């Protein structure tokens with residue numbers, strides 16, 4: 407089997423190498439092997455310098471995040487991004503943040519929310535068509551295996567996509583383009599690395615010269631907290647966690663808030679807007695992203711078996727009931 411090194415994340419991983427034992431990092435591989443879509447030839451695993459083993463193909467037999475591949479699912483995904491890029495404007499995001507900061511939609515616990523995600527399927531995702539609760543547990547269990555001592559990271563993984571409840575009628579029933587998919591800043595130029603960039607041509611913000619330069623309405627180094635990012639499940643869950651006074655560390659909140667910001671954490675775009683705290687937190691986001699992306703598989707996690715562990719974490723970091 408060919409071994410490919412993932413240079414993108416290499417520098418962060420060097421610090422982590424000690425923590426990560428080779429025979430402890432096969433959670434993802436196990437899941438994929440059991441599902442039976444790995445073959446020794448051609449090579450279907452990538453091994454990064456830390457020993458993290460990532461499958462090269464997704465459950466549909468395509469490369470991960472292959473937005474330009476042919477197929478029915480890709481067509482739906484492209485249409486999703488067309489709508490997302492046309493309708494997410496600076497003003498739209500401001501209105502959404504105002505509305506959802508009220509947290510007046512619902513009262514419930516974190517676990518109750520996990521169960522609600524059983525109803526949710528994400529149309530923006532070329533790699534997954536399982537109910538979202540599977541994805542939450544797959545991500546959390548995979549990261550738990552490799553980072554057994556970082557319980558905050560396990561819980562962060564479990565809750566990172568809970569914001570997708572915005573799709574449900576009780577939470578306003580927002581359309582998919584306002585909830586899922588990758589995110590990007592508004593109020594400055596749309597970077598070429600954004601998936602299906604061509605559709606921004608019909609976004610009204612393109613007509614506003616103040617929004618069309620590299621810095622736009624921002625100052626270099628202003629910090630991501632001061633940047634308006636397209637509205638969706640990331641920012642909503644960040645608001646919920648913060649306003650309900652979670653005890654998660656700032657790196658956990660950063661992961662939740664920016665995990666869909668692929669132009670930044672995959673492509674290195676918009677880094678000029680970061681401050682020092684963002685840079686420190688980005689290291690954890692890089693680690694998290696591998697598990698978020700490559701743990702997507704058809705192999706189900708036994709929910710009842712792992713539930714007691716996650717309930718203790720929820721109790722440690724969150725109040726019993728949260729306002730949503």
Ligand SMILES: O[C@H]1[C@H](O)[C@@H](O)[C@H](O)[C@@H](O)[C@H]1O
Nearest residue numbers: 528530531586587588665666
């Ligand atoms: O399609 C996916 C999905 O919606 C994820 O939850 C999100 O975090 C990713 O950025 C996106 O590409």
Ligand SMILES: [Fe+2]
Nearest residue numbers: 566567665666
């Ligand atoms: Fe997500």
Ligand SMILES: [Fe+2]
Nearest residue numbers: 541566567698
């Ligand atoms: Fe996710």
